[in-house]
Amino acid sequence: MKPIIIIPVRLKSTRLPEKPLQDICGKPMIQHVWEQAVSAQLGPVVVACDSEPVKSIIQNLGGTAVMTDPDLPSGSDRIYAALKSFDSDHQFNTIINLQGDLPNFPPKLLKETLPPLEDSTVDIVTMATEIKSTEERDNPNVVKVVLARNIDHRSERALYFSRHPIPSGPGPHYHHVGIYTYRRTALERFIKLAPSPLEIQERLEQLRALEAGMRIDAILIDQAPWGVDTPEDLERMRTLLKASN
Incomplete structure (x- = not known):
């Protein structure tokens, strides 16, 4: 298996506006998620985004971000669009879809999803x-x-x-x-x-x-894992990560 991790990110959110840009302990949420994915060390990490601010954050970190159509209906469509753009020659045959609102997701769990595909x-x-x-x-x-x-x-x-x-x-x-x-x-x-x-x-x-x-x-x-969907979730995540640092 040749895995690639793709994080679908949509800027608009009805319950928490500009969710991926929200600050958590001095970093935007998308940076926390990206860092967790990179630390898994399974393969390339690509952020599939629909906004320049998110793209700039990831690129400034030295990461890869692919712009996708903001009108795509789902995260699955977004990761597939990014995959086609980033890997048009089909080097990677296993795609891990990590949600962009899980800033403290344990990286080791991503590896555990691979053995069942044997x-x-x-x-x-x-x-x-x-x-x-x-x-x-x-x-x-x-x-x-x-x-x-x-x-x-x-x-x-x-x-x-x-x-x-x-x-x-x-x-x-x-x-x-x-x-x-x-x-x-x-x-x-x-x-x-x-x-x-x-x-x-x-x-x-x-x-x-x-x-x-x-x-x-x-x-x-x-x-x-705790996801961040609402302002209350955001405050809870800030408290959690502050306590763990």
Whole structure:
């Protein structure tokens, strides 16, 4: 496998304006995410952005930023556009999509998404963690994933994703963590697919892959990373990173 990490970044955000530029302990948030990705030492790190301010930040750090169309519908479309621009001769066959609002994401977890792709039937690898509270389980902003558990495998096959508590009945529930590692061929196939009925109904694009018969596996991690989506999240992240420095 020849991995490349691509970080999709969109400047406009309804809940937190100019989110990637927000200062956290003296650095813009996108710099924190970029530094975490670089420290993983898995391959090139490319920021797929739609604004000159973000591009300038990354380039001033000595990094690579690729401008993408601000009207692209999703982060998946943005990473694919950046991939085509940066790697037109197909040197890299494994694409890690690291979200741009995870400034303290543990870099070592990115490496753990690679071994499941040694199974040729796996198209995409993501992450999940067991839900610990009823509040988390019932929160529609927390995406749940049903896993076909198999302790002999490196990862668990994802059967379905939903914003509602699934499955019903007693037993564990799993919080989906939206980091994706794609085979390049899988990403190319996924981007060409039209939005699927379940994807539209649940507002979850990973269902497009499942409806098309693609296989998504999830590695289990101890805790879901904190993302920054709101001003409250931003203050919490500032406090967290300040305490850790």
